[in-house]
Amino acid sequence: MMIPQLRHVAELHVEVGAPITIGETRDGVRRIIPINGGRIRGAGLNGIVVPGGADYQLIRADGFTTLDARYALKLDDGASIYIVNTGVRCGEPEVMASITRGEIVDPDRVYFRTTPSFETESAEHRWMTRSLFVASGARYPDRVELNFFVVD
Template identity: 35%
Template sequence: MSASVSSLPHKHLMTLRLSVDSARAAQIGRTPEGQRTIALIEGGTFDGARCKGKVLPGGADWVRFRADGTMMIDVRLTLQADEGALIYLTYQGRFIGAAGAMAQLARGETLEPGSYSLVTIARFECGNDQYAWLNNVIAVGIGEQSGFNPVYTLYEIG
């Protein structure tokens, strides 16, 4: 039996807004895995029905550009809930855009929504009892690019 995505059980988990320090990105260069850049995350916010707070500075996106132009993302962040609990968030995904959209992204411009696709899969770790439920969450995200600062809508699956 074939199921459509609309029948996949999901609910809004959080909206994640990031501030990326693109000016200080480390340009590693071309490696066997592709063109590698490490972009520092300065901070941000997250909010949802069950948790909200801020993104602490110190995270990063270990970006890799494949030969076909696809940008592969690998982000690791520390979230701090309003109550003080620390939450580790890691997500991987990909950004696909037409050549014009990729050039706009490189310049830090805001992209037209239909000119790209940014999707992720996310996992959480937390030792705080109040947020221990996050340890079992698998989330998928849809991203919107606003200059260098993405906004993700994360959905809990299942």
């Protein structure tokens, strides 16, 4: 039986705005993080992150955060790609509190993984809609950096 391998596909730099905090809900603190733009770079995946998306976060009392980001790419070849990127971010409670306050945190102290999925009408990029992906991420006060990997 084949053992899955990860192949790096692209690096994404996502510019984010100030969090919109909904407040304490029954499940935790709900926040919306506006996506203001950015860039994607990779083999055949060069372009921009279209402003207007958002990451809908839920932060539990211990800092464990669930992520649900939805945004679009416009590639240099003209293709448009819609992304739904769900995942988790966790670390020691004091580290997670620092992230929530917008402070710089060493990415090595945070477990930040996602499972992006893609939609496109582009025949050239349709393979992305038929493959599984994982990503590792790092959160900074003004941006998120993600590395996308396809599971081969």
